[in-house]
Amino acid sequence: MSNLTPADVDAVCDLVDNLCGICWDSSKSYLIEARLSNIFKRSGCANYGDFARKVQANLLPQLRGEVIDAVTTHETLWFRDNSPYEALKHKIFPELIDAKAGTPYPKRIRIWSAACSTGQEPYSIAMTLADVVPDVHRWDVQIVGTDISPGSVETASRGMYSDMEMGRGMDPQRLNKHFTKHGAHWKISDEIRSMCNFSTRNLHDPFAGFGPFDVIFCRNVAIYFTAADRKNIFTRMGQILQPNGWILVGSSESLTDVGPKWSPQFHCKANCYRPTLTAEAALALGVRR
Ligand SMILES: C[S@@+](CC[C@H](N)C(=O)[O-])C[C@H]1O[C@@H](n2cnc3c(N)ncnc32)[C@H](O)[C@@H]1O
Incomplete structure (x- = not known):
């Protein structure tokens, strides 16, 4: 069961947009916990809204790169599509x-x-x-x-x-x-x-x-x-x-x-x-x- 509030979802979508220019909206809220829960747990933040604002303000600089790695999709292969x-x-x-x-x-x-x-x-x-x-x-x-x-x-x-x-x-x-x-x-x-x-x-x-x-x-x-x-x-x-x-x-x-x-x-x-x-x-x- 997700504890995410609509405000949390908005804050994380803003973060993803600001960091990577990637469009997440409320339809992608399932991705938030799937991709960010491990980093969020280690952050010590009270909720995802707080987490998103702190990463955005660079108050958790050690987690910034990890967040970027987690929200981007790295699917690739050799000679893709030939x-x-x-x-x-x-x-x-x-x-x-x-x-x-x-x-x-x-x-x-x-x-x-x-x-x-x-x-x-x-x-x-x-x-x-x-x-x-x-x-x-x-x-x-x-x-x-x-x-x-x-x-x-x-x-x-x-x-x-x-x-x-x-x-x-x-x-x-x-x-x-x-x-x-x-x-x-x-x-x-x-x-x-x-x-x-x-x-x-x-x-x-x-x-x-x-x-x-x-x-x-x-x-x-x-x-x-x-x-x-x-x-x-x-x-x-x-x-x-x-x-x-x-x-x-x-x-x-x-x-x-x-x-x-x-x-x-x-x-x-x-x-x-x-x-x-x-x-x-x-x-x-x-x-x-
Ligand atoms: C699906 S992979 C594609 C990799 C490769 N070009 C291919 O076609 O196999 C997409 C890559 O885009 C990167 N990416 C996403 N947003 C980006 C951005 N704003 N600037 C640069 N790279 C970005 C991701 O980190 C990811 O590695």
Whole structure:
């Protein structure tokens, strides 16, 4: 039996919105106890309303990261949906590599995995690039994995995964090529790990000083945000994407409501978009679309 009052529910929903920009409303009150009861019990607070206000005012700083970890959903797997990685392999990377030839930095590639969870997404991108570019260790590659959840970023940085995690999308060939067994865990190879770096970042915060990127993966996260916040985030992502860059969203997501800024691309059944270019801009960039 829940002891939550409507005021408690409102206070926790406000907290979740303020910390992560994630919309919870009274229909999600079942999530409050399911996800926060352990942290709440340790907080010493009298009720959830008090707990929410104290976390928000940063009076319980040691619990803030734990609350963020608990209210976010970290579901992920290797090569999720397959189609984005097919598009990278057959279309995006070959075109990107061609487009960079003859530029001052022909071997520089910058990719952002914008809600990377525990790292499977950025490492899958790195393994795909290694398939396309056999001498990738000679390239200047940075795959930047960010997530709001400190616990997920820590797991991603460690690059160690259990048998169960490896069973979710990792094929035996890549397992042998890119991982070694360390006790009960599989450790990602130095070659793949060295292409990736990880940090915490809230997508609702400004992107000033970040980027520019050739490719942005923003998959299965914007579904938790309001339509206005989604529009704002994808508009700002457009500002830190190369004019000829790519953005990939989840298989059930689309940028059609984000305005004419984005042109849908149809490759390998992946949901991908490029900035809409004027005829003059396309000509200046030597782009054929
Ligand atoms: C369902 S996972 C998706 C992971 C990966 N992109 C994929 O498609 O497999 C969603 C991730 O978004 C992160 N997230 C939620 N709100 C966020 C925010 N405001 N800023 C950055 N990351 C956020 C969560 O912590 C979680 O790891």
